[in-house]
Amino acid sequence: GQNIDQPTEMTATEGAIVQINCTYQTSGFNGLFWYQQHAGEAPTFLSYNVLDGLEEKGRFSSFLSRSKGYSYLLLKELQMKDSASYLCAVRDDKIIFGKGTRLHILP
């Protein structure tokens, strides 16, 4: 079956670093996405990993280990605007989403 797990909620402090983990078990694998979704809005694309390793994009980085079925999203220098849900999604023949991690940022 298809299963994507990520924590339901996390809390971090402005200016700090937070790591959001995602584990997956899928019948196939053609890449892993991370999306950001603010309340009441559509998800927006953050990153795509298809090979093992770290992809860095500004304050955001995403890591993938295909052998472990594991990814994380690393957010540095947290800002209040980073308060949102973060969705992990795996592409098999279609894209399956995890339930999302709601990130709360404290001042």
Place this chain on the structure above:
Amino acid sequence: DAGITQSPRYKITETGRQVTLMCHQTWSHSYMFWYRQDLGHGLRLIYYSAAADITDKGEVPDGYVVSRSKTENFPLTLESATRSQTSVYFCASLTQQGIHGYTFGSGTRLTVV
């Protein structure tokens, strides 16, 4: 403007009525998708389409019908709306390569009373 647009943005309908949610994209992306998003379930795939006249079921297709006669349009029809179909519906498109991920429409908030 280029992009992916959904209409209506909000809709209230009665149980048993047929309702169609529209989705239009201007990029000629091959793939288009319909998801519903509910608290506690996240985004769940209803139907998707790899090209015009090619559609396939996703995780939760029951009670929904789709068509794709033209590449740019992918309407979703609830044949006989039920309260359990109250949700936020997102349409999305994806290039063949998919390396830039989905582009989502703004969503339709549907309430079935």
